[in-house]
Amino acid sequence: MTGSCQDAAASDEPAGGSARLIVAGNASVDLLLGPLAPWPTPGTEVVVERSTWRVGGALGNTALALAQLGVEARLVWDVGDDMLGTWLTDRMAAAGDPPRVLEGATSLTVALNHPGGERTFVSHLGHLAQSEPDALANAIETAHTGDLLLVGGSFLLPRWRPALPALFARARERGVRTALDTGWPTEGWSAAVRAELTATLAHADLFLPNLDEARGLLDAPHADVDTALAGLAERVAGRSVVKLGARGAGLLDAGDQVIESAPAVRVNDTVGAGDTFNALLLSALRDGMAVRSALRCAVHGTSHALARAPRQLPRWSVLRAELAHTEPDTPASPLEAAS
Numbered sequence: 001m002t003g004s005c006q007d008a009a010a011s012d013e014p015a016g017g018s019a020r021l022i023v024a025g026n027a028s029v030d031l032l033l034g035p036l037a038p039w040p041t042p043g044t045e046v047v048v049e050r051s052t053w054r055v056g057g058a059l060g061n062t063a064l065a066l067a068q069l070g071v072e073a074r075l076v077w078d079v080g081d082d083m084l085g086t087w088l089t090d091r092m093a094a095a096g097d098p099p100r101v102l103e104g105a106t107s108l109t110v111a112l113n114h115p116g117g118e119r120t121f122v123s124h125l126g127h128l129a130q131s132e133p134d135a136l137a138n139a140i141e142t143a144h145t146g147d148l149l150l151v152g153g154s155f156l157l158p159r160w161r162p163a164l165p166a167l168f169a170r171a172r173e174r175g176v177r178t179a180l181d182t183g184w185p186t187e188g189w190s191a192a193v194r195a196e197l198t199a200t201l202a203h204a205d206l207f208l209p210n211l212d213e214a215r216g217l218l219d220a221p222h223a224d225v226d227t228a229l230a231g232l233a234e235r236v237a238g239r240s241v242v243k244l245g246a247r248g249a250g251l252l253d254a255g256d257q258v259i260e261s262a263p264a265v266r267v268n269d270t271v272g273a274g275d276t277f278n279a280l281l282l283s284a285l286r287d288g289m290a291v292r293s294a295l296r297c298a299v300h301g302t303s304h305a306l307a308r309a310p311r312q313l314p315r316w317s318v319l320r321a322e323l324a325h326t327e328p329d330t331p332a333s334p335l336e337a338a339s
């Protein structure tokens, strides 16, 4: 690759001033077991060959990616008061702020791998069911103008959900730029879920769904990327970036559809790819990078990280210098309205 994400000296210092990242959301423990076939008969025991413990959840994945990049962030998260909470706190120690400890079990997902790559997930919400949004409110009140706030995994935080429209409105009022990645709603895309999310998006600077989530919000299960981006533009105060898996990601920039194709790489495991993508996109935006360059950094950086086992990102300064940018930067501000 030639060129760079941005024509700036390679350094970990943000080029866009002293904007800080704040990442708030869910962290949990994932236990991966497999391969499992056929599905066990109730009452029997099955022995599998592999088991792995892993940090999971939107905040967990994004915070670990930021730590690998060497990009500092304020973290707003919590764990339960059990051994999994201690383990999670320990694994996240290098990523930044420690969690608040809540009474009860830590959120746990058991992922059963089937031959052929399919997975079955069994989850317990654990501490996430108890988590209150007061620490997020406090982070917004103490943030500085221009700081970037990402809320990730909000659909798994039942007590945060009703508070988000007002919290996003307050963040905007304080000049804090907001980004939202909800994940998939556990109850499905009901009219109530769509209304709830639309109320938050009216105050959001950046919405970060994948295409299926965008279709769910729009109640348009077969919408193509073009239609999805146009529909989102009507609902989001700022702009949307739609993640497209092996196809990359897309956005609208001054009314133009921009699709950044992912490089063809052999990936092992795409769990949490969207959260790694968010870490890269926000690092680029924090640097004051134009949105098309930031998109390019996020797509290429994520795809190359997925090609390494275990997943690994280089330092942000190195990545920024390495990645080519073939699209000209636009003068548009990174998070201003899409059209």
Ligand SMILES: Nc1ncnc2c1ncn2[C@@H]1O[C@H](COP(=O)(O)OP(=O)(O)OP(=O)(O)O)[C@@H](O)[C@H]1O
Pocket (backbone or CB within 6 Å): 209, 210, 243, 244, 245, 246, 247, 248, 249, 262, 263, 264, 265, 267, 270, 271, 272, 273, 274, 275, 277, 298, 299, 300, 302, 303, 306
């Ligand atoms: N098979 C793949 N090949 C190459 N790159 C990929 C592949 N899958 C994902 N990516 C990269 O990861 C980015 C984000 O992935 P994806 O679209 O799967 O997000 P997501 O659905 O939000 O993921 P998740 O919700 O599981 O975290 C893509 O834009 C792309 O750069």
Ligand SMILES: [Mg+2]
Pocket (backbone or CB within 6 Å): 181, 183, 209, 210, 274, 275
């Ligand atoms: Mg996602």
